[in-house]
Amino acid sequence: MTATALLGWRGGFLIDAGSIRRTGADAMANLDYFATRADHEAVVGFLFASTDVRMFESYSEFGQELREFRSFEELASSYEVGADPNGHGVAVLLQLWSPSVEPGPRIERIALNPEKCRGHTFRYRIEGWGLVQLWLGGLHGRIVTKSHFGHNSEARARKWGHSEGVDWIALKSLSNKIQYHIRSRLSVARAPGRPVLAEAYGYARSGYAIKDDAASSITYQLPQIT
Numbered sequence: 646m647t648a649t650a651l652l653g654w655r656g657g658f659l660i661d662a663g664s665i666r667r668t669g670a671d672a673m674a675n676l677d678y679f680a681t682r683a684d685h686e687a688v689v690g691f692l693f694a695s696t697d698v699r700m701f702e703s704y705s706e707f708g709q710e711l712r713e714f715r716s717f718e719e720l721a722s723s724y725e726v727g728a729d730p731n732g733h734g735v736a737v738l739l740q741l742w743s744p745s746v747e748p749g750p751r752i753e754r755i756a757l758n759p760e761k762c763r764g765h766t767f768r769y770r771i772e773g774w775g776l777v778q779l780w781l782g783g784l785h786g787r788i789v790t791k792s793h794f795g796h797n798s799e800a801r802a803r804k805w806g807h808s809e810g811v812d813w814i815a816l817k818s819l820s821n822k823i824q825y826h827i828r829s830r831l832s833v834a835r836a837p838g839r840p841v842l843a844e845a846y847g848y849a850r851s852g853y854a855i856k857d858d859a860a861s862s863i864t865y866q867l868p869q870i871t
Contacts, residue, residue: 675795676824677839679855681783682727684831684842685792688779689717691826696819697745698777703738704755707765711752714739724781732785732859734793739779740771743819747775747811774802775811777820788854789845794827796820836865846870 680688692698693716700720705711714720720737729736742750751772759766774797782790799813832840836855846867849855855865 674798674820674824675793676827677791677793677857678827678832678842679789679836679839679845679849680727680781680792680842681789681844681848682721683844685726685781685783686717686721687831687842688827689720691831692741692823693717695826696743696822698741698743698819699750700779701740701742701750701771703740703770703778705769707757707762707768709768711769711771726781727783729781729783729785729790729859732788732790734782734790734858735780736783736790737781739781740773741777741779742771742773743775743777743815745812745815746819747773749773773811774807775813775816777816777823782858784848784853785859787852788856788859789848790859791839791857794823834867834870836867839865841867 689700692700700714702712702714702723712723714723717726720726720739724737726737749771752769753772755768755770757765757767777796778793780793782792784790796816799808799811802808802811827842828840831842833843834841834846834849841849841855845855849867850869855867856863
């Protein structure tokens with residue numbers, strides 16, 4: 646099936662991967678793509694070599710400090726990068742902070758209910774309207790699930806009263822640079838609206854299904870490349 650699928654509603658927005666769509670007065674920039682471990686390594690390597698971003702986990706483990714990852718090796722020592730055990734396309738949730746975009750990073754301690762969190766009373770998260778989300782999917786059985794790159798727009802931040810303190814021009818420039826690299830330099834094929842990176846494409850050619858998530862009824866058929 647080659648019809649483009651909508652990914653659903655996220656924070657008030659109807660998201661079609663690889664595009665910016667409006668459902669009101671605001672929007673978010675999003676790029677969904679298909680990648681496995683070697684592809685993730687290529688993306689992360691580019692981020693560290695060619696941009697000024699720092700990489701953090703979105704939320705810390707219960708009772709632990711928030712971790713920063715300074716290389717792909719550090720990331721891979723903490724997560725099974727390229728695997729998606731639950732098949733949702735969100736196996737690893739990362740936040741990218743750029744000092745060119747906003748001051749920080751701002752780390753917040755969150756109180757937890759120990760009765761619901763295995764006795765733990767706190768965890769940490771990183772905050773900022775200029776953060777960039779990087780969510781890693783990968784292999785789930787014989788399925789490759791999507792990964793996601795996205796961030797807020799100035800219009801959305803303004804609607805919620807949080808547009809100050811972010812260099813939106815710098816964020817747009819950074820986002821364009823990263824998206825261009827994924828779309829034009831790392832991608833070797835394309836599902837509708839979604840770049841497919843080299844190793845993920847190899848899995849597809851060997852019979853793995855390319856799906857947004859394991860429960861999706863849509864399997865993307867990819868063109869054969871030589």
